[in-house]
Amino acid sequence: DGGITQSPKYLFRKEGQNVTLSCEQNLNHDAMYWYRQDPGQGLRLIYYSQIVNDFQKGDIAEGYSVSREKKESFPLTVTSAQKNPTAFYLCASTHTGGRVIQYFGAGTRLSVL
Amino acid sequence: ILNVEQSPQSLHVQEGDSTNFTCSFPSSNFYALHWYRWETAKSPEALFVMTLNGDEKKKGRISATLNTKEGYSYLYIKGSQPEDSATYLCAFREGAGNQFYFGTGTSLTVIP
Numbered sequence: 739d740g741g742i743t744q745s746p747k748y749l750f751r752k753e754g755q756n757v758t759l760s761c762e763q764n765l766n767h768d769a770m771y772w773y774r775q776d777p778g779q780g781l782r783l784i785y786y787s788q789i790v791n792d793f794q795k796g797d798i799a800e801g802y803s804v805s806r807e808k809k810e811s812f813p814l815t816v817t818s819a820q821k822n823p824t825a826f827y828l829c830a831s832t833h834t835g836g837r838v839i840q841y842f843g844a845g846t847r848l849s850v851l
Numbered sequence: 852i853l854n855v856e857q858s859p860q861s862l863h864v865q866e867g868d869s870t871n872f873t874c875s876f877p878s879s880n881f882y883a884l885h886w887y888r889w890e891t892a893k894s895p896e897a898l899f900v901m902t903l904n905g906d907e908k909k910k911g912r913i914s915a916t917l918n919t920k921e922g923y924s925y926l927y928i929k930g931s932q933p934e935d936s937a938t939y940l941c942a943f944r945e946g947a948g949n950q951f952y953f954g955t956g957t958s959l960t961v962i963p
Contacts, residue, residue: 771951780956786949828894838949840897843894
């Protein structure tokens with residue numbers, strides 16, 4: 739079955755630690771996205787990538803980094819510079835252009851120990 | 852940052868009731884408006900993609916309308932069922948960009 743796989747489902751970060759959230763898709767989609775959800779807020783864009791080896795900052799990129807070395811993969815690193823990382827993180831992907839539909843993974847919940 | 856608003860924030864209805872909720876978005880530089888359903892412990896799923904002013908879409912008991920000139924979309928659910936309980940998200944796309952701007956969602960609970 740085609741889809742988007744996010745791992746792990748739950749992640750705990752210690753103070754000063756970098757952690758990486760995995761996102762893999764087998765939909766052959768060009769564009770991939772990372773969103774953050776906090777209670778009472780909508781999904782906010784962290785980073786997105788429209789092609790391999792290229793990505794753009796979203797509205798809340800500070801404290802995060804990404805890479806897009808393969809079309810299928812778009813890992814998100816939450817760095818120690820992100821002072822409030824506790825949130826639910828969703829990865830999504832689409833084709834580019836036209837009446838695109840975003841497909842989502844099941845999410846990763848990150849908490850700070 | 853574009854402002855996309857949804858109302859109400861949450862809604863409780865009895866099984867069989869019909870209900871509707873609103874998504875408001877900027878009326879300039881419109882490209883598309885998306886509706887998603889997000890059930891607890893699952894991934895958000897696309898319901899509709901709407902691109903033309905006056906668009907009406909329907910999927911079973913769920914339908915949506917679009918007014919791009921005044922910047923709003925309505926989602927209607929006829930004869931709500933417990934399985935309709937979910938958070939309904941709308942997302943606005945401007946220009947021809949690939950960036951989606953999400954509202955905060957409307958949480959619907961259908962009471963059997």
